[in-house]
Amino acid sequence: MERRRRSRTRCSPGSRPNPDSVRKLMDGMQTGRAEMLKLEQDQNREMASYLTPVQQAAYQADARAVMQRVGELRMQRREGQGWAEDGDGLVAGNPPRTASPGDLSSGCSSGSE
Numbered sequence: 001m002e003r004r005r006r007s008r009t010r011c012s013p014g015s016r017p018n019p020d021s022v023r024k025l026m027d028g029m030q031t032g033r034a035e036m037l038k039l040e041q042d043q044n045r046e047m048a049s050y051l052t053p054v055q056q057a058a059y060q061a062d063a064r065a066v067m068q069r070v071g072e073l074r075m076q077r078r079e080g081q082g083w084a085e086d087g088d089g090l091v092a093g094n095p096p097r098t099a100s101p102g103d104l105s106s107g108c109s110s111g112s113e
Contacts, residue, residue, distance in 0.1 A: 047056055
């Protein structure tokens with residue numbers, strides 16, 4: 001995430017990005033994506049030993065929903081909404097929305113089908 005932020009800053013209008021620096025950032029982002037893919041593949045192989053394919057699909061859908069929600073909360077925080085840190089811990093701005101069970105539903109049911 002830090003690499004993306006630096007890339008946006010260096011390539012923003014009015015800036016003169018250093019091509020070598022931008023290439024290095026882009027290579028780092030690609031390496032990070034490759035590492036995440038490998039981690040996900042390793043995790044899927046491990047889960048296959050104790051979850052059924054339906055359970056794996058439900059888990060992956062729920063994990064994507066959680067990660068999307070985390071991204072939304074980060075965006076709100078960056079925009080000055082939600083919770084913020086004041087050095088002594090978290091202080092309330094507009095409290096974050098609490099996820100309800102329906103927010104994380106995967107569309108896959110783990111019941112009998």
